[in-house]
Amino acid sequence: MYITITPQKLGDNYSQSAADFVEYLEKENLILEGENEEFFFNQYEDKISAKEVVRDIDGNTGKLKKIEPKFYSITVSPSKYELKRLQNSSEDLKRYTRELMKDYVACFNREINGKPISIDDIKYYAKIEHQRTFKGSDIQIRENQPFATKIMELQKEIRTIQSGEKEGGIKDLEKQIVKLEREAPHQQNGKRIVRGMQKEGNQSHIHIIVSRKDASNSLSLSPGSKYKSSEVMMKGKLVKRGFDRDQFFTKSEKTFDGTFGYKRNYVEIYRARKEFIKNPNFYFSALLQLPTNEKAIAFKLMRESGMPIQSIPTSSAQLALKVFNRLRRGVEVAIKSSSIGI
Numbered sequence: 001m002y003i004t005i006t007p008q009k010l011g012d013n014y015s016q017s018a019a020d021f022v023e024y025l026e027k028e029n030l031i032l033e034g035e036n037e038e039f040f041f042n043q044y045e046d047k048i049s050a051k052e053v054v055r056d057i058d059g060n061t062g063k064l065k066k067i068e069p070k071f072y073s074i075t076v077s078p079s080k081y082e083l084k085r086l087q088n089s090s091e092d093l094k095r096y097t098r099e100l101m102k103d104y105v106a107c108f109n110r111e112i113n114g115k116p117i118s119i120d121d122i123k124y125y126a127k128i129e130h131q132r133t134f135k136g137s138d139i140q141i142r143e144n145q146p147f148a149t150k151i152m153e154l155q156k157e158i159r160t161i162q163s164g165e166k167e168g169g170i171k172d173l174e175k176q177i178v179k180l181e182r183e184a185p186h187q188q189n190g191k192r193i194v195r196g197m198q199k200e201g202n203q204s205h206i207h208i209i210v211s212r213k214d215a216s217n218s219l220s221l222s223p224g225s226k227y228k229s230s231e232v233m234m235k236g237k238l239v240k241r242g243f244d245r246d247q248f249f250t251k252s253e254k255t256f257d258g259t260f261g262y263k264r265n266y267v268e269i270y271r272a273r274k275e276f277i278k279n280p281n282f283y284f285s286a287l288l289q290l291p292t293n294e295k296a297i298a299f300k301l302m303r304e305s306g307m308p309i310q311s312i313p314t315s316s317a318q319l320a321l322k323v324f325n326r327l328r329r330g331v332e333v334a335i336k337s338s339s340i341g342i
Contacts, residue, residue: 013066
C-alpha cells in the first residue's frame with residue numbers, strides 16, 4: 001500500500017482552483033462510455049459531477065492566502081497482491097475509501113466545539129482509476145534509460161544521413177536499434193518499456209481531493225502539519241493542533257487488512273519501511289528471522305520493488321553499512337512514495 005499526501009502546486013505557487021486537477025482525474029472517462037465511467041464520490045453520495053467537485057472545493061477556501069494550500073491530494077495505490085483480495089475493484093475500493101477517511105480524521109489532534117473531528121467535519125471527493133502509465137521515476141524507465149539514450153543517438157544519426165549532412169549505412173544503424181530494443185532489461189508484451197506506456201494488469205487506485213478547510217469553512221485542517229500533537233495559545237485560547245502521519249499510514253493498512261482479510265508481509269508494513277531508514281540493522285535482523293515461507297515472499301516483494309537483494313546478509317555480523325548502502329537506493333524510492341516528511 002503506497003499513500004501520498006500532497007498539497008497541489010503549480011510551480012512555486014499553490015493551485016488557486018481544483019479545476020485543473022479535477023480535469024486531470026477525468027482523463028480516463030474520455031475513453032470510457034456509459035456504465036464503465038467512474039464518477040466522483042464522497043462519504044455518502046455516488047455519481048458526483050466534476051463541476052460540483054470544483055464548485056464545492058473552490059467555494060470552501062475562506063480566509064486562506066495565496067501562499068497556503070487550498071486542498072490536498074491523497075493518492076492510495078494498493079499493490080497487485082492487495083488488489084487480488086478485492087472482489088470488485090471499484091466498489092471495494094470505494095468502500096475502503098470511506099473507511100480510510102474515518103482513519104484520516106481520527107489522526108487530527110483538533111477539536112470542533114469541544115469534540116474530536118468527525119467524518120462529517122471534512123469536505124472530500126474521491127475517484128477510482130484503473131489505469132497507470134510508466135513515469136520517469138519507475139525503476140523500469142530508469143534501468144532502460146541507457147538503452148533509450150543510445151537508441152535516440154542512433155536515430156539522430158540516421159536523420160543526419162537522410163538529410164545528406166553526412167554519409168553512412170542506415171541499415172546497420174537500424175539493426176543496432178533493433179538489437180538495443182530487444183536487449184533493454186524491461187519489456188512489456190515484447191516491447192521496451194518507455195515513459196507514457198500503459199502498465200498492464202490491475203492498476204486500480206484511488207485519488208482523493210480533500211479541502212484544507214473543514215466543512216463549515218471556518219477551521220483549517222492541514223495533514224501536512226509538522227506537528228503530530230501539541231497545544232498552542234491562539235487569541236487567548238488553548239488550541240490543539242497537529243496531524244499524526246505515522247498513525248494514519250498504520251491505520252490505513254490495518255483497515256485494509258481487516259476489511260479484506262489481507263495478510264500483510266513484514267516488508268509491506270509501513271512501520272518496517274520506516275525502520276529501514278532509522279535502524280537498518282534491526283530491519284535486516286527482523287527480515288532474516290521471518291519463517292521460511294514469509295521470508296521467501298518478502299524477498300520476492302523486495303525484488304519487484306526494485307531492491308537489489310542479491311547480497312542480503314546471513315548473520316548479524318554482516319549487517320554492515322556496505323549492505324545498507326546497496327539496498328537503500330531501491331527502498332527509499334518506495335518509502336518516499338508512501339509518506340510525507342519521514
